[in-house]
Amino acid sequence: MMKTQDTVLIALFAALIVVLSLVPPIPLPAIPVPVTLQSLGVMLTGAMLGPTRGLFACLLYLLLAAIGLPVLPGGRGGLGVFFGPTGGFLLGMALGAFMTGWLARRWVSVSGSNLRTVLAYGVACIVGGIGAVYLIGVPWLASVTQMGLGKAALAVLVFIPGDLVKVAIASWVAWRVERVWPILRESP
Amino acid sequence: MLIEFDRTVVATPQSQALRGVSLTLDQRRIGVVGPNGAGKSTLAKLLNGLVLPTAGRVTVDGLDTRHDIKAIRRQVGFVFQNPENQIVYPIVREDMAFGLKAQRLSADDAAQRIQSSLDSLGVGHLVDRASHTLSGGECQLVALASVLVMQPALVVFDEPTTQLDLRNRNRVARAIAGLAQQAVVVSHDLALLQDFDRVLVVVDGQIAADDSPGPALRWYQEHCA
Amino acid sequence: MIEPLYIPGDRWLHRLPAGYKLAALVIAGVGLFLVQNVWGLLAAFIVAGALVWSTGVGAAACWRQIRGLVWVLVAIGVFAVVFQGWLSAAIVLLRIAALVGLALAVTLSTRSSDLIAVCERALMPFERLGWVNAGKVALALALTLRFVPEIWRHYQEIREAQAARGLARHPVALLVPLVVRTLKRAQQVAQAIDARGE
Numbered sequence: 159m160m161k162t163q164d165t166v167l168i169a170l171f172a173a174l175i176v177v178l179s180l181v182p183p184i185p186l187p188a189i190p191v192p193v194t195l196q197s198l199g200v201m202l203t204g205a206m207l208g209p210t211r212g213l214f215a216c217l218l219y220l221l222l223a224a225i226g227l228p229v230l231p232g233g234r235g236g237l238g239v240f241f242g243p244t245g246g247f248l249l250g251m252a253l254g255a256f257m258t259g260w261l262a263r264r265w266v267s268v269s270g271s272n273l274r275t276v277l278a279y280g281v282a283c284i285v286g287g288i289g290a291v292y293l294i295g296v297p298w299l300a301s302v303t304q305m306g307l308g309k310a311a312l313a314v315l316v317f318i319p320g321d322l323v324k325v326a327i328a329s330w331v332a333w334r335v336e337r338v339w340p341i342l343r344e345s346p
Numbered sequence: 347m348l349i350e351f352d353r354t355v356v357a358t359p360q361s362q363a364l365r366g367v368s369l370t371l372d373q374r375r376i377g378v379v380g381p382n383g384a385g386k387s388t389l390a391k392l393l394n395g396l397v398l399p400t401a402g403r404v405t406v407d408g409l410d411t412r413h414d415i416k417a418i419r420r421q422v423g424f425v426f427q428n429p430e431n432q433i434v435y436p437i438v439r440e441d442m443a444f445g446l447k448a449q450r451l452s453a454d455d456a457a458q459r460i461q462s463s464l465d466s467l468g469v470g471h472l473v474d475r476a477s478h479t480l481s482g483g484e485c486q487l488v489a490l491a492s493v494l495v496m497q498p499a500l501v502v503f504d505e506p507t508t509q510l511d512l513r514n515r516n517r518v519a520r521a522i523a524g525l526a527q528q529a530v531v532v533s534h535d536l537a538l539l540q541d542f543d544r545v546l547v548v549v550d551g552q553i554a555a556d557d558s559p560g561p562a563l564r565w566y567q568e569h570c571a
Numbered sequence: 572m573i574e575p576l577y578i579p580g581d582r583w584l585h586r587l588p589a590g591y592k593l594a595a596l597v598i599a600g601v602g603l604f605l606v607q608n609v610w611g612l613l614a615a616f617i618v619a620g621a622l623v624w625s626t627g628v629g630a631a632a633c634w635r636q637i638r639g640l641v642w643v644l645v646a647i648g649v650f651a652v653v654f655q656g657w658l659s660a661a662i663v664l665l666r667i668a669a670l671v672g673l674a675l676a677v678t679l680s681t682r683s684s685d686l687i688a689v690c691e692r693a694l695m696p697f698e699r700l701g702w703v704n705a706g707k708v709a710l711a712l713a714l715t716l717r718f719v720p721e722i723w724r725h726y727q728e729i730r731e732a733q734a735a736r737g738l739a740r741h742p743v744a745l746l747v748p749l750v751v752r753t754l755k756r757a758q759q760v761a762q763a764i765d766a767r768g769e
Binding site: 212 | 711
């Protein structure tokens, strides 16, 4: 049953994803492309809110983009991205928020050791924030560009190191915040 | 309106926010002071059912907060401490309209009530402003206006001036003084309560003093300063 | 704080109902994938370009929207030329460009509120089933728009505080307070809504 609190959390985390998407990309050493914080926001949303609320927050973010608001990195927005080669990565993020939330809720326990907790968040973020995103994004890219799955997968390999850094950050932040303000366990 | 606390207890597994408070309040201006964590906010939030008693009961105008929350919230408005987190919609006008939805007014009537509610607090010019452009004081006044637009009989304030600068604090203080409705005000700002009818001092979950402002605030300053 | 991408105007594309434009876009999306003829796709690309131009969009705004795609297209183009030949590359690039162009034209010529109205209508059967509460979705949408500027402001405050203390941009130190404050804000906003709610 969705209480007011849940609706507000969904809305505010969608807003958080917007803010993190619009933060200027951060150059990381040894990584060719500056990383945006968009997927970091999605991972955090799933990790903090759990599967259902996390999914809705991400869908709300995507809805804002779809209706023509410039909430995607670089101030982009509108239907263009959804109909282009990278549209699959956006939909993959919604699945990713759900997966991250589902796994985080299953594995993160209050009584676990700190290391175990961070690792649990880490794996949840890898499966959701990387796995799910590319699971949908890569086939989409492959079919739009008629590239073939293998080559498309190779093409996105360059982003993985940056993604792993984001996983580490998201896990750390989720662990620190959950200690101070536990909400993962709440419904729904 | 008559407010009655009947052996009201609010307890969580960790602590007792309120230990068996029994009170009858019907004055026009009631102040509530006390040290941090004493239970003042809890007391205030019991009045519109944001907090429910774990034992005993709270009735407002004969309605029990455990059973008639909707009816109570139509009569009791609440202004919170944080100015910006009360304004929920991107434009002031939309936010004011939110509270009126249940009342099913015609579009014209609603618009008129919204404008006059804002005008009565001197912020009529903000009606079409974007919410995020309002200052702290403007937020508080708009929040109060959006409560008043629902025409409650009682308005509860939970530390309304704590986060405001001096000038905005004065604006809100004037607004409270000029309010036609009954008001219960929780505040650290003792000057705000000087002309009130009754002041309660809450310490450690109980009413330690209950008197007119002079004696009550003196007690507070002697024992809690 | 977020300005919609919609360009106010009164040309015929603006006046077409949002639902029709969306339907046409979806049909075009499917249709263009069935077209393998490079001249057909070139024609589609030109039509898309003309539609975008007809919305009255300024060059800078348009560039910002397609800038990211251009780099992706360059990469795809190079890849396609190397592995599939010039003709294949042209087909792929023209198709993508045409489709993205059409979608951009719809975005530029359609009000966000009209698109939301289409969503509401699409969700109505689900609402009757009890799966979706339209009121809560509308509230969530409003809340997000309301608080993006505030959360952005808080992000800037934290960054300035870090800079003032000579700290480099430290993501964890930035994100923990940002998330905590968002959680706290959610609690307060929910209480404020409940206090006024129906």
